[in-house]
Amino acid sequence: MLTSHDADAFPGLLTRDGARWHYLDSAATAQKPNAVIDAVTRALGPDYATVHRGLYARSADMTMAYEAARRQVAALIGGAEHELVFTRGATEAINLVAQSWAVANLKPGDRILLSMLEHHSNIVPWQLIRATTGAVIDVCPLTQDGQIDLDAAQAMLTPAHKLVAFSHVSNVLGGVLDVARAVALAHGVGAKILIDGCQAVARVPVDVAAMGCDFYVFSAHKLYGPTGIGALWARGDLLDAMPPWQGGGSMIDRVTFAETTWAPAPQRFEAGTPAIAEAIGFGVAADWVRGKGLAAIHAHESALVAQAREALGRLNAVRLYGPAASAGIVSFTIDGVHPHDLGTILDEENVAIRAGHHCAQPLMAHLNVPATARASFALYSDQTDIAALVRGIERTLRIFA
Ligand code: PMP
Numbered sequence: 001m002l003t004s005h006d007a008d009a010f011p012g013l014l015t016r017d018g019a020r021w022h023y024l025d026s027a028a029t030a031q032k033p034n035a036v037i038d039a040v041t042r043a044l045g046p047d048y049a050t051v052h053r054g055l056y057a058r059s060a061d062m063t064m065a066y067e068a069a070r071r072q073v074a075a076l077i078g079g080a081e082h083e084l085v086f087t088r089g090a091t092e093a094i095n096l097v098a099q100s101w102a103v104a105n106l107k108p109g110d111r112i113l114l115s116m117l118e119h120h121s122n123i124v125p126w127q128l129i130r131a132t133t134g135a136v137i138d139v140c141p142l143t144q145d146g147q148i149d150l151d152a153a154q155a156m157l158t159p160a161h162k163l164v165a166f167s168h169v170s171n172v173l174g175g176v177l178d179v180a181r182a183v184a185l186a187h188g189v190g191a192k193i194l195i196d197g198c199q200a201v202a203r204v205p206v207d208v209a210a211m212g213c214d215f216y217v218f219s220a221h222k223l224y225g226p227t228g229i230g231a232l233w234a235r236g237d238l239l240d241a242m243p244p245w246q247g248g249g250s251m252i253d254r255v256t257f258a259e260t261t262w263a264p265a266p267q268r269f270e271a272g273t274p275a276i277a278e279a280i281g282f283g284v285a286a287d288w289v290r291g292k293g294l295a296a297i298h299a300h301e302s303a304l305v306a307q308a309r310e311a312l313g314r315l316n317a318v319r320l321y322g323p324a325a326s327a328g329i330v331s332f333t334i335d336g337v338h339p340h341d342l343g344t345i346l347d348e349e350n351v352a353i354r355a356g357h358h359c360a361q362p363l364m365a366h367l368n369v370p371a372t373a374r375a376s377f378a379l380y381s382d383q384t385d386i387a388a389l390v391r392g393i394e395r396t397l398r399i400f401a
Helices: 034-044 057-076 090-105 124-133 150-156 179-188 236-241 276-292 294-313 339-348 361-367 383-400
Strands: 084-087 111-115 136-140 161-167 192-196 215-219 230-234 252-255 260-262 318-321 329-334 354-356 372-376
Touching: 034 276, 057 084, 057 276, 084 090, 090 124, 090 161, 090 192, 090 215, 090 230, 111 124, 111 150, 124 136, 136 150, 150 179, 161 179, 179 192, 230 236, 276 294, 294 318, 294 329, 294 383, 329 339, 329 383, 339 354, 339 372, 339 383
Parallel strands: 111 136, 111 161, 161 192, 192 215
Antiparallel strands: 084 230, 215 230, 252 260, 318 329, 329 372, 354 372
């Protein structure tokens, strides 16, 4: 059993030769603390067995651990465990809502309101739904500083709108949605609201009960947990009424060739052998983040954003995007330097940023840029990372001068 080292250490933050890696790509995926790595290692090793099937003690223990993970993850967002479905990630969670709830509830002429800053995974599933149901997609514009313009949303929403799907925190610009107001606007016209919490859940306190949303989705890997697992939280009455979207083992009550009946939610939406070790790692990550406190993480990342924006703003060639009060994410471009070239030069300095369209091509078109560079922070980021970023940008500017 691996228990000897610091549960809060992040082995991924070192380069291969043992130097500090200035990892500024946590919005893509977060590095993992030993607490999570050890939990997954144990789950795949001495504790390993299947869940929900075996009659032997190891499988019963594993089933308890898997269901405990569901409780841990639900607790992080203030939800009930029977309302939490494990999925492969946020992308699959949105596709689940689309293929189950939307197919059952939308008809030609119904409308879906998205925003200009959505990630492709909160656009494309709705385009597939548009093709199958005849629903229409509307796009809410952004404010000058790159936040979803809720005044515009208010003016656009009509009783024909059946769904609003917005990001809680933009993966490109870092703006934080006023979820309570968005929920009130959606419910005001009788629409349901899905919140893409992929970037939010690791950066700002989330309480689905207090926010009053209908669906909330996120991935474990941005929350210091494993890849291959994520969650859909849905209001119990909605989830209970939703038909299954994938069939197979575990999601049934009784199968005959004439007819099959379904298991209750959330099992109805978890066909097949689940990602057992990943779920357990997800639960440990959720508990670990709860222990650190999301208010404290948010304060830490907000201070880093302020420092980074200040330091980058002093460089004449740098153009900053998004609101000043961004949650852990800073997007920028440099006059005369393609973001990919910047990313390559920074890599030589042990600084990792993301450069590209960030799976938000409509937003790039709106900003009128092919790509941006993005530095994103996590609980383990600090001022030395920002200093290394600035040094790397200054070197890049000298190379391109
Ligand atoms: N939404 C947002 C805002 C994201 O940042 C991401 C990941 N970049 C996703 C959805 C999709 O998450 P995943 O790829 O883990 O399913």
